[in-house]
Amino acid sequence: MSNYERLLSWVLKYGRLPRKSDGGRAASLRRWIDGERGENLLRLHLEQRRLLDLVADALRVRGQNFWEPRQEKWWQHADEVEAFLRREGQPPLSSSSDTYEKKLGKWLSKQRRRNRDGRLDTEQRGWLRHVPVRRNRGHKPGQ
Incomplete structure (x- = not known):
């Protein structure tokens, strides 16, 4: 089974x-998708392109766009927040002094x-x- 067929199977x-x-x-x-999207897609064989068109159609029915990487960027940020939650046991704070936590916290606040x-x-x-x-570190319940 080719990666194109695996991708179609996954999306369906x-x-x-x-x-x-x-x-x-x-x-x-x-990782394969990230490498294929863009320049490489111009060199696809007809059969490969047909399979990717099927993937795009299956996603479009669900309101998603295979050719729009912005949506995927959102999920990459969500994955980072999930990894932070697993590691720290709490969501990131936008007021943190840690640069990475602050970046994730601001993104999370924006999504809310x-x-x-x-x-x-x-x-x-x-x-x-x-x-x-998560409330700011200095926050006490009832305040």
């Missing part, structure tokens, strides 16, 4: 592109605002619902 099963955080074969497939404004898709809203809210 899960309704989205694989992410590096999915681990295993999915992560390997994700976008969610309130109705600017996240269904899958993004579902992901965000499972991220706990």
Whole structure:
């Protein structure tokens, strides 16, 4: 089975592109996608292009766009927040003195605002619902 066929199979099963955080074969497939998208797609054989068109169509039905890497960038940030949560046991703070935590915290705060404004898709809203809210370190309950 070619990577193109594996990709189509994945999209039809899960309704989205694989992410590096999915681990295993999915992560390997994700790295392959990142390498194939862009310049390499111009050199595809007809059969390979047909399979990618099927993937794009399957994603489009679910409101996603294979050719729009911005959506994938969102999930890369979400993966980073999940890794932070696993490592630290709490979400990142936008007011942290640690540069990396602060970057993730600001991104997370922005997504919460976008969610309130109705600017996240269904899958993004579902992901965000499972991220706990963390108060600033100096915050005491009841204040």
